[in-house]
Amino acid sequence: MRPAGNIALIAILLGSLASPACAQATAPVFPPEIEERAREVGAQLRCVVCQNESIEASNADLAADMRLVVRERLAAGDTKAEVIARMRDRYGDYVLLKPPVQANTLILWAGPVVLLAIFLSWWIFSLQRRSRKLSVATLSDEERARLERLRQSQS
Amino acid sequence: MLPETGQIAMALALAVAVLQGIIPLLGAYRRNVRWMMFADRAAILQAVLLIYAFAALTIVFVTSDFSVKLAASHSHSAKPLMYKISGVWANHEGSILLWVLILALFGAAIPLYGRKLPLSLRARALAIQGIIGAGFLAFVIFTSNPFERLFPVPTDGQGLNPLLQDPGLAIHPPLLYIGYVGFSVAFSFAVAALLEGRVDAVWARWLRPWVLVSWSFLTLGITVGSVWAYYELGWGGWWMWDPVENVSFLPWLSGTALLHSILTLQQRHSFAHWTVLLAIATFSLAMIGTFVVRSGVLVSVHAFAVDPSRGVVILTLLLIFTGAALALYALRANTIVRRTQLDMVSRESGLVLNNLVLVAATATVFLGTFYPLFVEATTGEKITVGAPYFDLVFAPMMIALIAVMAIVPLLKWRSDGLARYRSLLVKAALAAVVVAGLGFVFGRSVLGAISVGFAAWLIFGTLSALYRRSNGRWAGLKAQPAGTWGFALSHLGVAVFTLGVTAMSIGADEDVGRLKPGESLNVSGYSFTMGTLEQGQRDNFLYMGSDVSVTRGGREVTALRTEQRLYPVRGMITSEAGFRPSLGATLFASIGDGATGTDLSEGVIMRVYYQPGVVWIWIGAFMMAFAGFISMADRRLRVSEPVITPTKARGGVPAAVPAE
Known part of the structure; x- marks a missing residue:
């Protein structure tokens, strides 16, 4: 599934080729407070080489690097918004799991609200029609006859 | 040969x-x-x-x-x-x-x-x-x-593909397909009714079991898929708003709307247009589901057998079938009786609201899923629509739906007054507020409190409806038709599901780190210690595994076996998570790839999760699926000649069977 990981594990399991690709050995440990904020930020950022996963959920190397950057920036005193903005500068809108409200996402954000508004107005409109249009017969003569027969057979 | x-x-x-x-x-x-x-x-x-x-x-x-x-x-x-x-x-x-x-x-x-x-x-x-x-x-x-x-x-x-070598995935596609394809019956009957020029209550009665069976299988299929993805993909989530998940959810949402609009058509002879359109839309969405998984137009963790050229053929078939059905609708819509006689406080009015919200939710999921494609095709810009978008836009709609769902089954058809329910509604609201308060005290989350409050509101409303229909008597309860049980179980399933989702979203905790044997990660009071790393060969794969022992306050709680497997025939790796499902909190450990050293001396990446309530999400979903099957047993659907329930309105005769 993930080529880089594949090669690495084959190497491990078969005890053959070495792959010193990843220099970073143990991820540095950050204070819990940073960690908590970092996770909130991470859940908003897409691992840009993955299939629709956040950097927190992904096992890809790039996601690990991005997670580290998020933590380093937060530890350096950046706010969550600043970290997200920084990531956006670097990777574009694509990195944001929650798309920004801007020209090309107007339909996306307004669509559901407008649709609900239309539906609700339609609902209210249907309610008002009641007084104008009262009961309409929906049974045909044939059906009425059959209904009558059924009623008689039941009673 | x-x-x-x-x-x-x-x-x-x-x-x-x-x-x-x-x-x-x-x-x-x-x-x-x-x-x-x-x-x-x-x-x-x-x-x-x-x-x-x-x-x-x-x-x-x-x-x-x-x-x-x-x-x-x-x-x-x-x-x-x-x-x-x-x-x-x-x-x-x-x-x-x-x-x-x-x-x-x-x-x-x-x-x-x-x-x-x-x-x-x-x-x-x-x-x-x-x-x-x-x-x-x-x-x-x-x-x-x-x-x-x-x-x-x-x-x-x-x-x-080793990811697919799993009991969950052996049964997931057939269940899902029975659900998808079952909606073809609704589609065919909708088109046939348009040709006949006759869409009425009798037609609805015939169609309802078919929609019920499809909907129930689709619910089962999606749920089994969710369980499978949970333990096989090892990300510790039960739903991630992935495009392929979304496209299976689309026919479910519109199928749910269809199920309720058929109910109204069957009982009140109204909603004929709406039902026909929903039947066409639901099967079209099911075809989209079939198409998207194969087409590669959407990137997903679940897609398999991707082949764009063949996908296009399915898209063409989809456009022909849907287009023809809609064209026929446009030509024949005038033959369908339109009856818009809605009293605001009545069951059908509530069901209209239900349908409108469900259709809006379907449209939202559709929009979110396909919007990135649309933007890229028109402007070339790449954007992502991920879980945070859906959480923000979709969740409020579901809350609105739950708010309505608790009341509507109490109401009478045709016309009713809220005054009759004042004391009941006050009690329900009080129960909801109390539960929300408790939720806030224990969960320390405002959104979580709102969500459990609404779940309590729904449970209270559903049980009250059950109580009222049986006139508060045991004999009355036993005399309820299967359809009532289906309604109660499915609506309670939604409440259970909501509670599970809420517990997960406010209580879940996780950690990830590179560990050597003997080292631990601590999550929500539980300590996960990685045991020795073993390597070996079994069946048709090589593995690297570890027993992760979980302790709490020094006492051993459980041991979780997690493995990473290499299938040499395919050169593919899967991770097998170890987890202890529990009605309380599920404990979950998974050693992931990223073990990129030449030996294991640097340790391997381990992810651990503490997930309260996740099991209830699936229990709620299974409740909904089984409720569908129970409803099918309703005798009133079996009767092949139409039995017309006398109502007060028409014949002056009291209803023999409680209106459903």
């Missing part, structure tokens, strides 16, 4: 399907009974031929006949029998054959279970079923022939 006979059976089935699509339609037009009767036999014959073809393909897989290309590329002689069988549909060609087979089985069930249907309606519906079958069979035969031979014959197969 066997594969060739399977292929011949498919070709014959195509011929039968084409005839089934033409002759009964002409017969219905010319009032020729024999031509109409042809539909029944054709539908059954088509099913028999496809059962043969599918059985032939299964035998090819079970006997490891690698002269058939499909078996050679998706099976392996060393594979356990179960996965040899499930391998038949764990690939594009086989799964689309299964799809067509299920379509034919539903087609054959129409004459078997629908003997009392008016002949012309049945003939027309079967003809539509035949046309859909012909389209997809032609697709299978001309672009995706599962029986294609391979020469020279390889000594062994390439094996099945």
